[in-house]
Amino acid sequence: MASNTRTVRPQTADSSNALGWQPLRGSDSPPLVEQLVQHCQQLLGNHSLRAGTRMPSVRQLADSAGVSRDTVVQAYDRLVALGLLHSRPGAGFFVSTQRRLHAPSTPEMPSLSAGQAFDTPFLLRSMFRSHGQVQFDGSTGLLPQSWMDHDMLNAAVRAVGRSAGMQLLGYGEPQGYAPLRQQISAMLLAQGLQIDPELELMTVTGVTQGMDLILRSTLRAGDAVLVEDPAWFMVFGLLRALGVQVLPVPRLRDGPDLEVLERLARAHRPKLLITNTVVHNPTGFGLSLPVAYDVLRLAEQHNFLILEDDTYADFVPQPMRLATLDRLRRVLLIGGFSKTLAGSLRVGYVAAQPERIRALTDAKLLSGLTSPELGERVVHRILADGQYRKHVQRLRERVDTARQRCLKLVENMGLVVHQEPLAGMFIWADAGRDTEVLARQMAAQGVLLAPGVLFSANQQGSTMLRLPVSIIDSDISLLLNEPRMWLFPLK
Secondary structure, three states: OOOOOOOOOOOEOOOOOHHHOOOOOOOOOOOHHHHHHHHHHHHHHOOOOOOOOEOOOHHHHHHHHOOOHHHHHHHHHHHHHOOOEEEEOOOEEEEOOOOOOOOOOOOOOOOOOOOOOOOHHHHHHHHOOOHHHOOEEOOOOOOOHHHOOHHHHHHHHHHHHHHHHHHHHOOOOOOOOHHHHHHHHHHHHHOOOOOOOOOOEEEEOHHHHHHHHHHHHHOOOOOEEEEEEOOOHHHHHHHHHHOOEEEEEEEEOOEEOHHHHHHHHHHHOOOEEEEOOOOOOOOOOOOOHHHHHHHHHHHHHHOOEEEEEOOOHHHOOOOOOHHHHHOOOOEEEEEEOOOOOOOOOOOEEEEOOHHHHHHHHHHHHHHHOOOOHHHHHHHHHHHHOOHHHHHHHHHHHHHHHHHHHHHHHHHHOOOEOOOOOOOOOEEEEEOOOOHHHHHHHHHOOOEEOEEHHHHOOOOOOOOEEEEEHHHHHOOOHHHHOOHHHHHOOOO
């Protein structure tokens, strides 16, 4: 008995004219693979190819269009990667059901409600919004991209890509790329700090990760921690997440206030002091030798460790470090290269005693395995080729010149700098009014500022404002022609 069942075969696109594709050939024409991909996208866009349609075979399409089969294979693979086609083993390539595509939305500037604080989470969210909505970003700790040596960085990336080969396919070393650790050790030795790269040094994914690893490995909820005031706002965010007791120590021009430091250490028996000794953020102050010795004396006397943030040390020729004087007995040093090379190059390091490095390496493995070796190899290439020293010298000179110009600009804007910074990329200025209110007003106009409340251990209202020296070369130069109107907008 004959069956009445009829086999339904999928519709096949007409292959006699290669989907209507006529390859363009010539020196100015796009690559053939790109031409075929774009042609198929157009057919899909005007519904000439419908879901479920079987595409011409690789051989059919190559022969009818007069191109190589490899060209068709590459184009089909790219269309599969885009989700426009799918492959059925033994049957060929088919048009996929198309999802409705929406135009990409532009992230809006985070807004502040009347009762919401201008706090660290808000600032961090704002730092990564669409740049098209912002006239000027004075909140981040990055120098303008135009100030960086992108040619040097790109050359290092290409060199690593050529030489690394299969070695980039693994996890990398838990303690960090060994040649980079050796280069960092040599760099620090030239500045007077001797470190064993095998025992006393590890790499991390930026200074923030290094600080987080140290804090989580050292502190428990309820522990007392000495922190400079003002200080980098990320420090307070990390400490609040751990539930520790924060003890603010006023930061003076030559270092922490020793009288307050000693009184708090005697009363609270802290576990740790967090200090930004070289080019303090946000003030730009330094550390004098007498204060450095007294800080180490108090640490020994009251048995607390010191976390020394070395983020901005490259902005002075010969940094004065606690780690150098202490030889890493009580000091854990963290540094990195994001401020001088690229913000996206998340490569940092921690220097400490061998037993602490072992514990921190274990904590690093538990929290995220190894740090990406590709970036570490790029930094190593730059250091090993001898380019970094000259690059930093040029960058330092540019920052110093911009800072002097910025000080004059700040004065014209009606702000007061009580003590000029010794170095670095920031000006810590007194606006004579609550700068959180000012920051709210300016955020609504597309200008993001870092008010003093963020840098306060107790999140107290402040008239202080951190301004980057790059404001001199910013895109708001027209507004800066009338600085008082810019800084003090009408309500």
